[in-house]
Amino acid sequence: MLNLESNIKFIKGVGEKRAELFYKLGVFDVDTLIHFYPRKYEDWTNTKTVNEIENGENAVIKATMITPVTEHMVRRGLTLFKCKFTDGETVINVTIFNNKYLAKSLRTYEDYILFGKIEKNLTSASMSSPKIEKAADGIKIHPIYPATDRLNSKAIAKVVKTALDNLGEIPETISTEIREKYALIPLDRAIRTIHFPNSQQEYMKARERLIFEELLILQLGLLKLKSSKKEKTDVVINDDYSQEFISLLPFSLTNAQKRAIKECIDDMAKGFPMRRLLQGDVGSGKTAVAGALIYTVIKNGYQTALMAPTEILATQHFESLSKLLEKAGVKAELLTGSVKATEKKEIKKRLINGEIDLLIGTHAIIQNDVEFKNLGLVITDEQHRFGVKQRASLAGKGEEVHTLVMSATPIPRTLGLIIYGDLEISVLDELPPGRQEIRTDVVNSSYHGRIYKFIKDAINRAEQAYIVCPLVEESENLDLKSAEEYATELSENEFAGYNLGLLHGKMKPKEKDMVMKAFAQGDVQILVATTVIEVGIDVPNATIMVIENAQQFGLSQLHQLRGRIGRGNKKSYCILVSDTKSQTAQNRLLTMKKYSDGFKIADEDLKARGPGDFFGERQHGLPKLKIADMLEDMEVLRKTQECAKEILSEDYNLDLPKNKQLCVEITKMFKDIDY
Numbered sequence: 097m098l099n100l101e102s103n104i105k106f107i108k109g110v111g112e113k114r115a116e117l118f119y120k121l122g123v124f125d126v127d128t129l130i131h132f133y134p135r136k137y138e139d140w141t142n143t144k145t146v147n148e149i150e151n152g153e154n155a156v157i158k159a160t161m162i163t164p165v166t167e168h169m170v171r172r173g174l175t176l177f178k179c180k181f182t183d184g185e186t187v188i189n190v191t192i193f194n195n196k197y198l199a200k201s202l203r204t205y206e207d208y209i210l211f212g213k214i215e216k217n218l219t220s221a222s223m224s225s226p227k228i229e230k231a232a233d234g235i236k237i238h239p240i241y242p243a244t245d246r247l248n249s250k251a252i253a254k255v256v257k258t259a260l261d262n263l264g265e266i267p268e269t270i271s272t273e274i275r276e277k278y279a280l281i282p283l284d285r286a287i288r289t290i291h292f293p294n295s296q297q298e299y300m301k302a303r304e305r306l307i308f309e310e311l312l313i314l315q316l317g318l319l320k321l322k323s324s325k326k327e328k329t330d331v332v333i334n335d336d337y338s339q340e341f342i343s344l345l346p347f348s349l350t351n352a353q354k355r356a357i358k359e360c361i362d363d364m365a366k367g368f369p370m371r372r373l374l375q376g377d378v379g380s381g382k383t384a385v386a387g388a389l390i391y392t393v394i395k396n397g398y399q400t401a402l403m404a405p406t407e408i409l410a411t412q413h414f415e416s417l418s419k420l421l422e423k424a425g426v427k428a429e430l431l432t433g434s435v436k437a438t439e440k441k442e443i444k445k446r447l448i449n450g451e452i453d454l455l456i457g458t459h460a461i462i463q464n465d466v467e468f469k470n471l472g473l474v475i476t477d478e479q480h481r482f483g484v485k486q487r488a489s490l491a492g493k494g495e496e497v498h499t500l501v502m503s504a505t506p507i508p509r510t511l512g513l514i515i516y517g518d519l520e521i522s523v524l525d526e527l528p529p530g531r532q533e534i535r536t537d538v539v540n541s542s543y544h545g546r547i548y549k550f551i552k553d554a555i556n557r558a559e560q561a562y563i564v565c566p567l568v569e570e571s572e573n574l575d576l577k578s579a580e581e582y583a584t585e586l587s588e589n590e591f592a593g594y595n596l597g598l599l600h601g602k603m604k605p606k607e608k609d610m611v612m613k614a615f616a617q618g619d620v621q622i623l624v625a626t627t628v629i630e631v632g633i634d635v636p637n638a639t640i641m642v643i644e645n646a647q648q649f650g651l652s653q654l655h656q657l658r659g660r661i662g663r664g665n666k667k668s669y670c671i672l673v674s675d676t677k678s679q680t681a682q683n684r685l686l687t688m689k690k691y692s693d694g695f696k697i698a699d700e701d702l703k704a705r706g707p708g709d710f711f712g713e714r715q716h717g718l719p720k721l722k723i724a725d726m727l728e729d730m731e732v733l734r735k736t737q738e739c740a741k742e743i744l745s746e747d748y749n750l751d752l753p754k755n756k757q758l759c760v761e762i763t764k765m766f767k768d769i770d771y
């Protein structure tokens with residue numbers, strides 16, 4: 097008998113070698129195996145005769161074998177096995193490639209189900225390597241698992257079947273009352289059915305139950321992670337110094353910026369830790385809001401931290417903010433992975449002593465050995481790049497610090513509310529004045545000559561340009577421009593005598609910094625880059641964004657890239673270069689010409705790519721889901737949010753016996769999420 101913890105190698109027919117193959121799929125024990133769901137199904141219930149099938153169609157045919165198998169060695173390594181079947185009307189010539197095991201198992205005058213593509217001729221039909229099962233076996237809907245080269249779907253199905261047959265009842269996670277309320281079938285039945293459904297209806301019920309369960313566990317976990325919210329804090333911001341900071345700026349704030357600053361400062365005065373999300377499209381001026389809050393909190397006697405997802409961005413924030421704030425006597429430091437160990441030690445010492453007011457950095461800030469004397473506010477920029485755990489861990493840096501997360505990712509509002517749960521939200525729904533609409537064009541590569549000329553003209557006006565390529569290095573199988581190769585080519589030919597810079601993710605942080613600095617100062621005129629410049633980079637003097645092989649990028653990504661220009665008051669141009677022949681791809685690119693609003697573009701992106709891609713797990717830092725889909729299953733997500741609150745209000749610590757198993761599952765789901 098097996099139990100959920102049994103290692104996969106103890107299942108009959110698996111053993112050490114096979115187990116290794118399962119490990120690669122993330123399947124380690126019976127528990128992970130039974131939650132390794134089929135990717136799709138082949139419905140073998142609907143059998144037809146050859147006469148009912150179109151030539152070339154995929155079909156399921158019930159047929160009797162009428163001749164023994166003959167073996168034909170074509171050459172070394174290629175043996176064909178041939179035999180004939182009949183469906184009662186038509187003779188079907190079947191060829192099997194190399195699969196001796198299958199060929200030897202077939203018996204004349206037995207009934208089989210053949211699954212595959214049919215080729216019809218005048219009087220007979222043929223099938224090449226169809227899937228063949230004994231009709232007597234009676235499996236009707238075949239699960240298709242995400243397989244690997246050496247472990248095919250059929251083999252996986254067999255192991256799952258053996259495991260389920262040798263496993264007692266799977267412990268129930270959801271209490272009877274909740275199951276009744278939401279019309280959910282028992283977990284044991286759902287799991288067995290999802291692997292081997294007997295009908296479409298049965299399958300749907302199983303799927304419903306498992307999606308509900310997964311999203312419920314997600315919601316419970318998130319609610320518990322956020323539970324620190326109601327606790328009081330001693331960090332009370334009584335005095336508003338934002339005006340002083342604003343007077344340091346070379347521009348006046350938009351109303352949206354002013355409103356956001358006020359909302360935050362009011363929040364921080366209440367005696368409860370602020371938990372707020374600042375959403376604003378690219379270029380809406382989130383950094384100035386952050387600056388005003390940082391300044392105010394420091395003036396109230398606390399330390400502050402600002403975290404960015406990349407070193408480039410952290411460095412950029414440091415350069416711009418520390419320049420401003422130093423005038424007002426604020427001490428800022430930059431802490432990233434590339435800061436030398438001795439320097440790091442020094443910074444840490446000064447942090448504990450309270451000699452540093454503002455620490456800017458990447459994830460390195462939240463490593464455990466960084467301690468503050470009296471941290472009051474933590475701001476994370478481009479929030480969607482952080483994992484849930486990182487958010488939690490950062491908040492743990494001070495007793496009960498205020499946190500603000502800033503994001504330019506336009507996520508549909510309802511989804512945002514669910515993912516960010518009880519965060520308050522401020523929105524910058526207004527761009528700074530004087531911004532000109534960016535002109536966007538979609539062209540093919542025959543325009544390169546004109547594009548280069550256009551860039552040269554801009555450089556003559558002392559402006560700068562970005563050229564973005566999808567790849568870093570030359571690629572063998574794709575005809576795509578790589579940044580490295582392209583930069584060399586341009587600097588030797590078209591732009592000989594100009595200053596070109598190259599920036600990509602594989603460069604050392606120090607090198608990246610140098611290039612970025614040179615570009616920001618105007619020493620580099622053209623920056624050839626990969627998408628490392630996608631987030632946050634701010635060089636207002638850059639007015640041209642050329643994106644090569646633009647069809648390779650998602651719309652939201654293109655929007656972020658385009659957001660790198662049009663940041664000053666000069667007219668800016670985005671040129672999407674693509675030779676795609678696909679009408680869909682072409683239309684997708686034209687969306688960029690049509691819309692400038694990030695939310696509109698996100699909607700289009702969603703329609704074009706489907707939710708799976710749009711919400712790649714890393715985008716929001718939530719655990720990987722096995723069966724549910726945050727957008728497709730939005731209705732269920734809402735229901736489970738309600739349900740999770742119900743459960744927690746009755747049994748906050750999930751101590752009751754009926755909720756015990758839920759607790760186990762929450763721990764499991766959240767154990768791996770710390771990117």
Ligand code: ADP
Pocket residue numbers: 347348349350353376377378379380381382383384504528529632634636663
């Ligand atoms: P994002 O919201 O994308 O992070 P930034 O904070 O980088 O935007 O701001 C974009 C640019 O707009 C920066 O160059 C910034 O100095 C400028 N900016 C911000 N607020 C204003 C404003 N109220 N008026 C004029 N320019 C502004």
Ligand code: MG
Pocket residue numbers: 382383477632
């Ligand atoms: Mg920004």
